[in-house]
Amino acid sequence: MTRNLLITGALAVLLQVGGMVAGLTLSPPEQHMSDLVRIMFVHVPVAWAAMATFTVTLVAAIGWLSTRRWGWDHLLDASLEVGVVLGVLLSVQGSVWGYPTWGTWWTWDPRLTSVAVMVLSFLGILALRAFVDDPDKRASWSAAASILAWGSVPFTYFCVKVMNSLHQKQTPWGAMAPEMLRVLLLNTGTVTILTLWMLVARYRLARVELQRELDT
Amino acid sequence: MMGVVTDPWPYVWAAYGATTLALGAYLVSLWVRSQPSGGTSEER
Amino acid sequence: MKNAKLPAILVGLSVVGVLGFLAFGSMGDNLVYYWSPSELRAAADGGAGGMVRLGGLVKAGSVRVEGTKTVFTVEDHGASVEVRTAAIPPQMFREGIGVVVEGSLGPDGVFESKRLLVKHDENYKAPTDGNLSQDQTRSLEGD
Known part of the structure; x- marks a missing residue:
């Protein structure tokens, strides 16, 4: 890693730690779920970051298929892996929040099912990439699959609006106490910065890996 | 009192712990893999 | 690089399996999560x-x-x-x-x-x- 990448990474981590400390201390408890509301401050930003990252995957896939520039494939590679990490984390957080709130760790409601399909689809594409030897085919196949898999992202976002689900709908502005909203926005910022940093670091790794692969 | 969660903290710690672990482990893996050796050899 | 193949294939197969289960198993008989x-x-x-x-x-x-x-x-x-x-x-x-x-x-x-x-x-x-x-x-x- 370059010096600049290390310094910005350390800053991103510090910001994230600050956001989480704020999540644990600055917000009041919720009047029914009490301190459980603090899980929202890490869950909602990770949900946003995962879906945004998979949308970066879509852009990279279209970019590769239309230009055949390797930079798009590096971005595809990076966003797939970062998105899957965020997606798995999202499910764990949701499960830990769901048990004391809903009364279950997991249920096949539309939102949870859709997130499972989304994360598993992109995980499958990541696996696909690992066993295709030809870099060109690897890039094209995973790009085509990513465009298909991205359909799960808007479905995940909108399903709670139009289908009966256990998961609540998006909270409209004003339905959240301002002291909580502030902490949520702070954490949305820190998670976004950290995600961008992870994408940059993983992009550089993808570039080095492809170079090494072509050299041998 | 009915309607209020009375033991939230173990779950809060579990969620924040999982977040720290997952992101921390991934950052470490990025760092290891970006070492000149690729993080695979014993000796650089 | 290619010693990563076996785990990748296992992950791939599990993913296909679980997605198949979702498509034909748990979702198929129950498209509505709850009734009012x-x-x-x-x-x-x-x-x-x-x-x-x-x-x-x-x-x-x-x-x-x-x-x-x-x-x-x-x-x-x-x-x-x-x-x-x-x-x-x-x-x-x-x-x-x-x-x-x-x-x-x-x-x-x-x-x-x-x-x-x-x-x-x-x-x-x-x-x-x-x-x-x-x-x-x-x-x-x-x-």
Whole structure:
């Protein structure tokens, strides 16, 4: 890693730690779920970051298929892996929040099912990439699959609006106490910065890996 | 009192712990893999 | 690089397996996560018999304990169903909250349930904020 990448990474981590400390201390408890509301401050930003990252995957896939520039494939590679990490984390957080709130760790409601399909689809594409030897085919196949898999992202976002689900709908502005909203926005910022940093670091790794692969 | 969660903290710690672990482990893996050796050899 | 192949193939196969299970197993027979009281009442067989999920609001003043079971009424705009459950209610359970119960409508018209889940709505309020139950009732009526 370059010096600049290390310094910005350390800053991103510090910001994230600050956001989480704020999540644990600055917000009041919720009047029914009490301190459980603090899980929202890490869950909602990770949900946003995962879906945004998979949308970066879509852009990279279209970019590769239309230009055949390797930079798009590096971005595809990076966003797939970062998105899957965020997606798995999202499910764990949701499960830990769901048990004391809903009364279950997991249920096949539309939102949870859709997130499972989304994360598993992109995980499958990541696996696909690992066993295709030809870099060109690897890039094209995973790009085509990513465009298909991205359909799960808007479905995940909108399903709670139009289908009966256990998961609540998006909270409209004003339905959240301002002291909580502030902490949520702070954490949305820190998670976004950290995600961008992870994408940059993983992009550089993808570039080095492809170079090494072509050299041998 | 009915309607209020009375033991939230173990779950809060579990969620924040999982977040720290997952992101921390991934950052470490990025760092290891970006070492000149690729993080695979014993000796650089 | 290619020594990573076997794990990748295993992951790939598991993913295909789970997605297949989702497509043909758990989703196939159950595209609707829960029925509202109106929908259950309007079902061709009067809703009796089959295992379903029923979702709605816990009617104010309807909660009572009968032995080891909790009995309450789940309602939406137009209809209501009496529910009897052996499940221990989650801590958030209260009158006016949204619930999803799993079970079936018995011949006596009471929905017998082994599983009781509560919904959190999209409102997040500090304990000192004003009248909560009204807000929650309003926001859950859309479901």
